[in-house]
Amino acid sequence: MLARIAIFEDNDRLRESLAYLLKMNDYDVVGDYNQCNDAANIARVYKPDVVLMDIDMPGESGIRGVQLIKEAQPKTAVIMYTVFEDDDKLFQCLCAGANGYLLKKTPPAKLFDAIQEVLEGGAPMSPTIAKKVLNTFQARPDTNKYNLSPREIEVLQWLAKGYSIKLIASEMKLAFDTVRAHLKNIYQKLHVNCGKEAIAKALSERIVR
Incomplete structure (x- = not known):
C-alpha cells in the first residue's frame, strides 16, 4: 500500500x-x-x-x-x-x-x-x-537540577529576551495570570526573588541561551 x-x-x-x-x-x-x-x-x-x-x-x-x-x-x-x-x-x-x-x-x-x-x-x-x-540539550546541563517543566523553560526563554508578562502571554497564547503563575513557580524553583535574578541565573547556568 x-x-x-x-x-x-x-x-x-x-x-x-x-x-x-x-x-x-x-x-x-x-x-x-x-x-x-x-x-x-x-x-x-x-x-x-x-x-x-x-x-x-x-x-x-x-x-x-x-x-x-x-x-x-x-x-x-x-x-x-x-x-x-x-x-x-x-x-x-x-x-x-x-x-x-x-x-x-x-x-x-x-x-x-x-x-x-x-x-x-x-x-x-x-x-x-x-x-x-x-x-x-548540551547547553542546558542544569535544567533538571531545578525541576523546570518544558513550559516553564519556554516562559523563561521569553523572559530572558526581555518580554513582559503581557507579551509572553501573547506569544504563548496563554492567559496573563497563567504566565504570572509560571513565573512564580520559576522564581521558587530557581531560588530567586525577581525576573532579573531569574534571567541572570538562567543565563549563567546555561538553562536558556
Whole structure:
C-alpha cells in the first residue's frame, strides 16, 4: 500500500514540483494546499501517513497547522519543510508535535529518505537542525537540577529576551495570570526573588541561551 502524503506549501511552483516528484516515486499524494487553515478537516478526511508542512503561509502558520493535524489525526507524522533555521521556530515546531524538520535546500533524495524514516518511527532532521537540537540539550546541563517543566523553560526563554508578562502571554497564547503563575513557580524553583535574578541565573547556568 502506497504511503499517503499531504503537502502544505504556499509556493505554487515548489508545491507542484513536490507533488510531481512524490507521485513519480510511488507515493500517493492525497492533496496539496497553499494554506493550512483547514488542516484539521483535511487530516480527518484523507488520513495522510505523512504531511510536509511549510511554516510561513497565509492565514494560520505551519506551526499552528501541526497542532491542528495532531489534534485531528495524532498518528499522522508531520515533517516541517522550511527555510527557517532559527531556534525559536524549531523549538515551537517540536513543541507543537512535529516529527521531523527539513530545510528546503535538502536534496530530493534526502527528502524521500526522510519520509521513509518518519514512516518507520524516526525523527528526520537536516544536519544543521540536528546539530542545533544537540547543542540545545548540551547547553542546558542544569535544567533538571531545578525541576523546570518544558513550559516553564519556554516562559523563561521569553523572559530572558526581555518580554513582559503581557507579551509572553501573547506569544504563548496563554492567559496573563497563567504566565504570572509560571513565573512564580520559576522564581521558587530557581531560588530567586525577581525576573532579573531569574534571567541572570538562567543565563549563567546555561538553562536558556
